[in-house]
Amino acid sequence: MRRLQIVHLYPRDMNLYGDRGNVLALVRRAQWRGWDASVVEVEPGDTVAWGDADLAFIGGGEDRHQAWIAEDLSGRAREMTAALADGLPLLAVCGGFQLLGREYQAQDGRVMPGIGWFDAITRAGPRGRHVGNVVATAALPLDPPTLVGFENHAGETVLQPGQDPLARVRVGVGNNGRDGTEGAVAGHAVGTYLHGSLLPKNPHLADWLLAKAQMRRTGDERLEPLADDWEWAAHAERAAEPRR
Amino acid sequence: MAGPGSLTAGPALPSATAARRIRYTGRMTVLKRVQVWTARQVVRLAAAVLRRLSRGGGTLPGRLGLWLAPGLLSALAAGMPRGVVVVTGTNGKTTSAHLLHEVLAAAGWGVVRNQSGANLASGLATALATAGPADVAVLETDEATVPNVAPSLQPKVMVVSNFFRDQLDRYGELSTTVAHVRRGLKSLPTQGVAVLNADDPNVAALAGDVRSAVFYGLAGEGRPTVGDGGADARRCPSCGAALTYDARQYAHLGAYRCLTCGLARPPLDLAVSVGRRAEGQELALDWRGERFTVPFGLPGTYNAYNAALAAAAALALGxxxxxxxxxxxxxxxxxxxxxxxxxxxxxxxxALVKNPAGFNEVLETVAEDPRPKDLVMLINDRYADGRDVSWLWDVEFERLVARAGVGRIWVGGTRGRDLAVRLKYAGIPSNGVEVVPGPPAAALSAAVGPGDEATAVGRRLYVLPTYTALLAVRERLAAEGVVRHFREG
Incomplete structure (x- = not known):
């Protein structure tokens, strides 16, 4: 039986907008294929056996919590970037995405260093929070290429030259509202501002992550298809979202 | 700090039931008096017109009045002989304000209350301006509105129920909400009392900002089945370490301790123990050593908290x-x-559902009902509901729907499809769930069917809508003559 171990980083503090739904989506989609899926929850100070990890997830949190997390995460930067360089698939949402960039400056001016996996810099934006539905076109080979979600962030992220975005925004703000980019991709790691939860309503992205996880263990990227009628119905309803 | 707390009712009042005109006290100039008087008449007229048109009319008249006389709130509040009680916090505002109203009325006091949901400055102004003679105003107040209205209202008592994540697209982060309420508490008058839920670490911590606090909470060991969902204050508000619980009632409410800095739930002025009854529950109250029991018709731990809030506020008022x-x-x-x-x-x-903690508690209450039952869940994403439905993923459907022993499930509303996906990932078999997209009333009709009495007998239909879906359901029921039109005032 295929085994899938998901490392869920900081579920206690980085869990703001239903982000646990992403972990649930990965677990279920693995289980529906008959895999043996498990989740290892990692809190500050815990050690992680990265060699056993098949996939990693980190969600978003309040600024106050994010400062504690930034400190703990910086202590893991070396081993975590090594695992990512080895092809570990990862999804980082909102605050998690910001902390995986080079640095993050909070609303109160404090600068937290990120682990620098994404070549991206985030600053508290001058225009308040960006809140609303998002429809974007993914740069990954997804069919359909549409991603749908909900953004709610004050930080504005600028991708540095050479850093690929996850998607181009059709509706919504995305990384910063100026260059049309949303999120980032590096190796098999995906960073994004999309909540919703993201993966249940974007089953193709969930399966992209699962396929990369499987490939890393078996060399075979092909996944058994699932009946995703409800998922695509919810997806289609969002994809028809008018410009706001 | 548990101060003396209990307020004497002030200078002896002639008789609590005696009709009394609202007095415009203070040192108002004649011009200001005229301005306030005019504004009040305009609010009354506008409210009467809207009532005639069968509109809710909870906020528009007040907005008009505040525009005409910015000092309207403070003038009207000052005219309340026994003062103003502000009820705020994420969950339980409407029910606990309603319960407090019942308690004060039972004491013979004339009570003014704002309409459910009309809890911004405009709604408060409408309620105060349209009220007849009264002794006290009980005002459920939106958390973000508290700091703006507290200086005008000069509340005698301010009650804080709890803080949960709620519609983050509107309110922002939890700490922002806590900060709003803290600012409001700082403008309590010298003799004002804060009535605080000791079981919520973020609420109890507000005591540091007030002169006098009364703490209420639930006694007992809590529920063995309590899950982690909805727990939004898992860290010590003082030092940030993870909290330890001796008893947990639900989410992050309970008897907590911090092993790092020694912070703990403060001693309770009012401790409420909950016993079960066939319908509703039996509450045993301990008010500073004085014990009495009360049969209470509303089910659920969250309603026990609402009752504790109302009792604590009333006892603090004397x-x-x-x-x-x-x-x-x-x-x-x-x-x-x-x-x-x-x-x-x-x-x-x-039963209204609007955030994970509240939804979990409603499902918990459904589970406690031993009768056969079906479930209708209606999720809208209009502004008043919260545009973001991510929170559905924080509701513990996995644990609760399985325990609830539900027959069939209908989902509807503008985001019914999102809920359907949520239920699928919760492991609920898809053949037991019917998706009725579109307006909430459509799903409701599908669930009730043509009115085949035989299938309905002995079953209960739990209808769980978000805010605007509740209004839609209500309108539908009113059209069929099941409920009084729109909403009660």
Whole structure:
């Protein structure tokens, strides 16, 4: 039986907008294929056996919590970037995405260093929070290429030259509202501002992550298809979202 | 800090029931008096017109009045002989304000209350300006509005129920909400009292900002089945370490301790123990050593907290325990808060859901009902509901729907499809779930069916809508003559 171990980083503090739904989506989609899926929850100070990890997830949190997390995460930067360089698939949402960039400056001016996996810099934006539905076109080979979600962030992220975005925004703000980019991709790691939860309503992205996880263990990227009628119905309803 | 807390009712009042004109006290200039008087008449007229048109009319008249006389709130609040009580916090505002109203009325006080949901400055102004003679105003107030209105209202008592994540697209982060309420508490008058839920670490921590606090909470060991969902204050508000619980009632509410800095739930001025009854529950109250029990018709731990809030506020105002018991025992549910209705032969329970903690508690209450039951869940994403439905993923459907022993499930509303996906990932078999997209009333009709009494007998239909879906359901029920039109005032 295929085994899938998901490392869920900081579920206690980085869990703001239903982000646990992403972990649930990965677990279920693995289980529906008959895999043996498990989740290892990692809190500050815990050690992680990265060699056993098949996939990693980190969600978003309040600024106050994010400062504690930034400190703990910086202590893991070396081993975590090594695992990512080895092809570990990862999804980082909102605050998690910001902390995986080079640095993050909070609303109160404090600068937290990120682990620098994404070549991206985030600053508290001058225009308040960006809140609303998002429809974007993914740069990954997804069919359909549409991603749908909900953004709610004050930080504005600028991708540095050479850093690929996850998607181009059709509706919504995305990384910063100026260059049309949303999120980032590096190796098999995906960073994004999309909540919703993201993966249940974007089953193709969930399966992209699962396929990369499987490939890393078996060399075979092909996944058994699932009946995703409800998922695509919810997806289609969002994809028809008018410009706001 | 548990101060002396209990307020004497001030200088001896002639008789609590004696009709009394609202007095425009203070040192107002003649011009200001005229301005306030005019504004008040305009609000009354506008409210009367809107009522005639069968509109809710909870906010528009007040907005007009505040525009005409910015000092309207403070002038009207100053005219309340026994002062103003502000009720705020994420969950329980409407029900606990309703319960407090019942208790104060049982004590013989004339009470003014704002309409459910009309809890911004405009709604408060409408309520105060349209009120007849009264002794006290009980105002449920939106958390973000508290700091703006507290200086004008000069509340005698401010009650804080709890802080949960709620519609983050509107309110921002939890710490922002806590900060709003803290600013409001700082403008309590010298003799003002804060009535605080000791079981919520973020609420209890507000005591540091007030002169006098009364703490209420639940006694007992809590529920063995409590899950982690909805727990939004898992860290010590003082030092940030993870909290340890000796008893947990639900989410992050309970008897907590911090092993790092020694912070703990403060001693309770009012401790409430909950016993079960066939319908509703029996509450044992301990007010600073004075013990009495109350039969209480509303189900659920969250309603025990609402009753504790109302009792603590009334006792802090100097109301006698006998009146507290009388008021709580005769109280029914308020607008869409586990409201009992009968429609086409089906026994309907209507309960608003708006955030994970509240949704979990409603499902917990559904689970406690031993009767056969079906479930209708209606999720809208209009502004008043919260545009973001991510929170559905924080509701513990996995644990609760399985325990609830539900027959069939209908989902509807503008985001019914999102809920359908949520239920699928919760492991609920798809053949037991019917998706009825579109307006909430459509799903409701599908669930109730043509009114086949035989299938409906003995079953309960729990209808769980978000805010605007509740209004839509209500409108539908009113059109069929099941409930009074729109909402009660």
């Amino acid at each position: 109301v006698a325990p006998a009146a507290v018991a009388a008021g709580l025992s005769q109280a029914g549910a308020s607008f869409g808060r586990m409201e009992a209705l009968s429609w086409r032969g089906a026994e309907v329970r209507l």
